[in-house]
Amino acid sequence: MNNSAPISVLVLDGKNYNRWNVQLRVLFDYHELLDVVENGVSTLAENETDAQKNVHHKIKKKDKKALYFIHQGVNDEVFEKIARVTITKQAWDILMTSYKGAERVKKVRLQTLRRQYELLQMESSETIANYIGRVLALTNQMNIYGEECIEQTKxxxxxxxxxxSFEHVVVTIEKSHDLSLMTVNEVSDTLQAHEQRMNEKKIERSIEQAFHSQVSIKGYQSGETSQNNSSSHGRGRGRGGYHFNKGHGGHNNNHGVTGGNDQEKSNSSHQQNSRSRGRG
Structure with missing residues (x-):
């Protein structure tokens, strides 16, 4: 009894051919069917030996198995294109012609991908993992259309x-490593380690700035409180001095007024006496 799990195959709907092609090729390779899919089954000659006939029979079984995988991986509309085909290579080529497009369309698409690849730049707020993922996604599409991107190029x-922000670490990598021997994973690990250190420093600076801001606010509030207390104490002493001076000044003023009245009375008496002696 076969207890193996059923094989799940991506269904070709006419719009996802590139992805479908990649996944089916992996499936064929795993089951040792890729050679049959790409090269087909040769015709058996009449004078073949029994051993050759056995080999041919095994190849035909592989071909039928590969064709079954293709039938499982297409929707009803796509299936009509290959329904009468009995050889896997023929079905494979028909689908490629129908959905991958003509060679001219392929070249135009590849040119577009190359242009996107050349213009691709890391955004200022983008993470290393996200950017490298975009680079790899684009190179994978280019590979599908026949453009081989070696590791060094990536x-x-x-x-x-x-x-x-990564300029100085790039200089260090270029000076200390042979880029022709480095892999994308190695570069990614190095850059992500540097990215993590930068993020930690940003957090430390933010905490330090927040601490200094709190200290500055407390210092300002403390100074303002001290100034208010000093001003209040000064106004209290001023009012006390004012009452004291006013009282003292009032006493002097009253004394001055009394002295002035006595002087006026003395002058008036003196004048009266003078006039009386004159008349006598």
């Missing part, structure tokens, strides 16, 4: 298109 692309 490494160099990543390093020259990072934002300015």
């Amino acid at each position: 490494v160099e692309k990543i390093l020259r298109s990072l934002n300015s």
Whole structure:
């Protein structure tokens, strides 16, 4: 009894051919069917030996198995295109012609992908993991259309298109490593470690700035409180001095007024006496 789990195959709907092609090729390769899919089954000659006939029979079984996988991986509309085909290679080629497009369309698409690849730059707020994921997604599409992107090309692309915050670490990598021997994973690990350190420093600076802001606010409030207390104490002494001076000044003024009245009375008496002596 076969207890193996059923194989799940992505269904081709006419719009996802590139992805479908990649997944089916992996499936064929795993089951050792890829050679039959790409090269087909040769015709058996009349004078073949029994051993050759046995080999041919095994190849035909592989071909039928691969064709079954294709039938499982297409929707009803796509199936009509290959319903009468009995050889896997024929079905595979028909689907490629129908959905991958003509060679001219393929070249135009590849040119577009190349242009996008050249213009691709890391955004200022983007993480290393996200940016490298975008680079790899684009190179994978280029591979589907026949453009081979070797590891060194991807490494160099990543390093020259990072934002300015990674400039000094890029210089260090280029000086201390042979880029032709580095993998994308190695570059990614190095850059993400640097990114983590930068993020930690940003957090530390934010905490330090928040602490200094609180200290400044407390210092300002303390100084303002001290100034208010000093002003209140000064106004209290001023009012006390004012009452004291006013009382003292009032006493002097009253004394001055009394002295002035006595002087006026003395002058008036003196004048009266003078007039009396004159008349006598």
